Amino acid sequence: MxxxxxxxxxxxxxxxPRPWRVDEFEKxxxxxxxxxxxxxxxFAMGRIAGPEGELLTIAVHPDAQNTxxxxxxxxxxxxxxxxxxxxxxxxxxxDNNRAAIALYLKSGFTEVARRKAYFKPAxxxxxxxxxxxxxx
Numbered sequence: 001m002x003x004x005x006x007x008x009x010x011x012x013x014x015x016x017p018r019p020w021r022v023d024e025f026e027k028x029x030x031x032x033x034x035x036x037x038x039x040x041x042x043f044a045m046g047r048i049a050g051p052e053g054e055l056l057t058i059a060v061h062p063d064a065q066n067t068x069x070x071x072x073x074x075x076x077x078x079x080x081x082x083x084x085x086x087x088x089x090x091x092x093x094x095d096n097n098r099a100a101i102a103l104y105l106k107s108g109f110t111e112v113a114r115r116k117a118y119f120k121p122a123x124x125x126x127x128x129x130x131x132x133x134x135x136x
Contacts (some may be wrong), residue, residue: 003029006043006059008034013059016121019055019095025128028056031067041069044077053086065099071132074107082136089134090102094119094127101130109134 003025007124009081011018011019028034033048041064045056057079060069060100081089110134118129 001038002113006045009043009059009061010057011100012062012121016124016127017119018122035080036100037073037080039069039073041067042073044073046077046081046086048081048084048086053081053084053089055091058103058119070099070103071106074103075095078107082104084089092118092129095130096127102134107134 001027006025007020007132010025013019016062028045028047029036031047035046035048036042037046042058044058047054047056058070058073058077058078060073079090089109092115093104096112111130112133113131115129115131117126119127121127
C-alpha cells in the first residue's frame with residue numbers, strides 16, 4: 001500500500017485521535033524496524049526495537065469491519081513481529097474504542113496501564129489511553 005492509500009483508509013477509520021497524514025506514513029515506512037501488514041481491506045503497522053514490538057496503528061475499512069479482517073491482520077502482525085524478534089508487544093488505544101479493545105483482548109493482549117488525557121482531539125475532552133501488552 002502506498003502512503004496515500006494508507007492515509008485515505010486511516011481517515012475513514014479515525015476521527016479521534018486524528019487520522020495520520022501522508023507525510024507521517026512516509027516517514028514511518030522508511031524508519032528502522034517499522035513494518036507493514038496489508039490486506040485488501042486493511043492494514044496494521046508496527047515497529048520492532050530489540051525484544052519489544054509496538055502496534056502503531058491498525059485500520060480496517062468500515063465496510064469490512066466485523067468480518068474477521070481485523071483478527072486476520074492481528075494474527076499476521078503478531079506472527080511478523082515474532083519472526084522479527086519481538087518477545088513483548090505493546091499498544092495504546094483510546095479508552096472509548098470498544099471495537100479495538102475487544103479485538104486486542106481476543107488476540108491475547110492484556111491491559112497493563114492507563115495514561116490519563118493521552119489522546120487530545122481537536123475539539124472535546126482528552127481521552128485516556130489504555131496500554132496493552134502481548135507476551136510471546
